[in-house]
Amino acid sequence: MKTNQSKIKKAKEYLDKNYCIGVPTETVYGLAANAYINSAVKKIFRLKKRPKNNPLIVHYADLDSLKNDCLINSNFIKLYKKFSPGPITYILRLKKNSKISKIVTNKKNNLAIRFPKHKIFKKLLKQLDYPLAAPSANIATKISAVQASDVKEEFGNKIKYILDGGKSNIGIESTIINLTNKPTILRLGGLDISKIQKTLGLKIRINTNPKNKIAPGQSLLHYSPGIPLKMNVIKPKKNQAFILIKKRKKKLDNCYYLSTKSNLNEAAKNLYSCLRKIKNKGYKSIAVEKIPNTGLGKTINDRLNRASKF
Numbered sequence: 001m002k003t004n005q006s007k008i009k010k011a012k013e014y015l016d017k018n019y020c021i022g023v024p025t026e027t028v029y030g031l032a033a034n035a036y037i038n039s040a041v042k043k044i045f046r047l048k049k050r051p052k053n054n055p056l057i058v059h060y061a062d063l064d065s066l067k068n069d070c071l072i073n074s075n076f077i078k079l080y081k082k083f084s085p086g087p088i089t090y091i092l093r094l095k096k097n098s099k100i101s102k103i104v105t106n107k108k109n110n111l112a113i114r115f116p117k118h119k120i121f122k123k124l125l126k127q128l129d130y131p132l133a134a135p136s137a138n139i140a141t142k143i144s145a146v147q148a149s150d151v152k153e154e155f156g157n158k159i160k161y162i163l164d165g166g167k168s169n170i171g172i173e174s175t176i177i178n179l180t181n182k183p184t185i186l187r188l189g190g191l192d193i194s195k196i197q198k199t200l201g202l203k204i205r206i207n208t209n210p211k212n213k214i215a216p217g218q219s220l221l222h223y224s225p226g227i228p229l230k231m232n233v234i235k236p237k238k239n240q241a242f243i244l245i246k247k248r249k250k251k252l253d254n255c256y257y258l259s260t261k262s263n264l265n266e267a268a269k270n271l272y273s274c275l276r277k278i279k280n281k282g283y284k285s286i287a288v289e290k291i292p293n294t295g296l297g298k299t300i301n302d303r304l305n306r307a308s309k310f
């Protein structure tokens with residue numbers, strides 16, 4: 001058994017040589033590289049088959065390491081104190097003399113930043129003298145990865161190393177908030193937006209529209225298992241995989257449960273592995289029962305809705 005420190009050391013060696021590696025976070029796994037080096041960042045885009053105009057999130061160990069790159073404001077400090085490290089990404093203005101590669105932001109002057117909570121990933125970030133650009137570790141438009149074996153399934157031997165940190169605890173991407181202007185939610189995610197609202201003490205705009213120019217990654221087709229998916233189904237068709245929010249007394253065929261008793265946090269955590277399992281079993285289509293649209297249920301419905309645009 002390799003110790004965490006020896007795994008982190010190996011990860012650092014690859015990153016220092018400007019390779020791209022898989023990293024664990026509490027939301028989903030990331031495909032990470034040095035955010036200051038053009039050639040390293042380019043590799044991320046190539047591997048993910050990601051359009052150049054879709055910017056990346058940069059991950060920092062702490063506030064000190066961020067201060068050279070971004071301008072911070074009072075809304076950011078309020079949210080940072082309450083929710084970071086954790087599943088929230090902030091859009092801030094880049095400083096003129098920031099060292100962030102222009103390729104990360106597609107030459108724009110706003111940067112998405114996040115402070116991850118995952119213990120091993122945090123330890124790794126602390127040992128680096130640069131932040132890590134890392135999108136979710138999946139091929140563009142496909143299902144995100146929540147464990148090391150999912151990352152391997154996506155990229156095979158094309159990446160040199162995956163830092164294995166077990167299964168992601170939250171299992172769904174971070175909530176993104178734009179703080180360069182009036183606070184606006186750009187992506188629903190692992191942090192319930194009502195908590196953000198409460199902390200800022202104001203009604204926050206939500207703009208997760210796929211036509212939204214500022215977050216081009218919010219395209220309607222996303223998180224796709226590659227087979228048709230239908231939401232709000234009461235009775236599935238024969239041979240269809242059926243995803244349910246809670247266990248039923250009567251065992252139905254082809255059933256996959258996101259949680260035992262309609263727990264939406266548990267359901268979010270299981271969503272991507274459930275979709276991946278169904279795809280790998282060779283089903284031709286998926287039906288999903290109605291998921292309550294509250295708390296993380298909103299994020300689950302957002303992902304299912306995009307996955308259904310196949």
Ligand code: TXA
Binds near residue numbers: 187
């Ligand atoms: O939980 C997460 O956020 C994961 C883990 C690995 O940290 N990362 C993640 O990255 O989900 P990605 O690249 O799959 O999704 C990032 C989203 C994209 O929709 C992108 O368009 C948007 O963030 N984004 C990135 N930089 C932005 C910016 N400067 N302004 C607006 N949107 C931005």
Ligand code: MG
Binds near residue numbers: 135136144
């Ligand atoms: Mg993604």
